[in-house]
Amino acid sequence: MTKFIVVASAKGGVGKTTTAINLGTALLSFGRDVILVDGNLSTPNVGVYLGAPHTETNIHQVIGGEKSIRDSIYLHSHGLKIVPGSVSVHYMDKTRTDQNKLADAILNLAGTSEIVIIDSAAGTSKEAVAAIKAAEEIIIVTTPELAAVTDAYKTVKLAKKYNKKILGVVVTRVRDDGLDMAKEDIEALLEAPVIALIPEDDNVRLSHKMRNPVTYTHPDSSASVGYKKLAAKLLGENYVESIEKQDTMFDYVMKRLGLK
């Protein structure tokens, strides 16, 4: 059965798209079949971040009734399947009339893969709600700042209003410099568990520049490890860091020979 998970937060710029992309690729690394749909209709970024901004078909054509969603799935070179949005201003007005069809369009992916991840728009408008309605489960994303967490609470309220299962909160851009909001305070305010802490990591911006997920460009970076741990947690599996990272190959061989 296909699981539909939306990545959401009322605050913009907190790492929703980065999380949707890298959770997707991290799930791939655990052998799961994943489709990522850009449900951010007004400002779609999935294709832009992954270097596929001008695909022939896109989610806007799907909700406009011009194409089927199953014919709009692209396989990115690193293995993630994506249904991108159109970056054309042509769809700016149309999107408002068609957004109610997003949930039905995405539902047509049932049976095509194990997991469908939906990236969503910021805010609490009909557009953001449309993406939330399209999923059964929701991941709330926030940075560890009071303003972001306060906004994220509105998304928690929406999730509850539409009976969505809250899988938990992903806290991104964690600096651990004494200024971050404490994990316990975030959990208390959002009434949901924090399931991942993703460190502030320059490799994320670098990966966007390289038009690829950071889990692919820099698999051992702190953000990538954070996303892989998140994927493992959601799947109920153990995450083991690569032997190369824990030990040098020499150390590893010495240990296996019982010499260390």
Ligand SMILES: Nc1ncnc2c1ncn2[C@@H]1O[C@H](COP(=O)(O)OP(=O)(O)O)[C@@H](O)[C@H]1O
């Ligand atoms: N862990 C991180 N470390 C550093 N920069 C990050 C991290 N996560 C996201 N960013 C940066 O934050 C900005 C917003 O990220 P994005 O995923 O587009 O957020 P949203 O989808 O919520 O608007 C981007 O410039 C991105 O490179």
Ligand SMILES: [Mg+2]
């Ligand atoms: Mg985004």
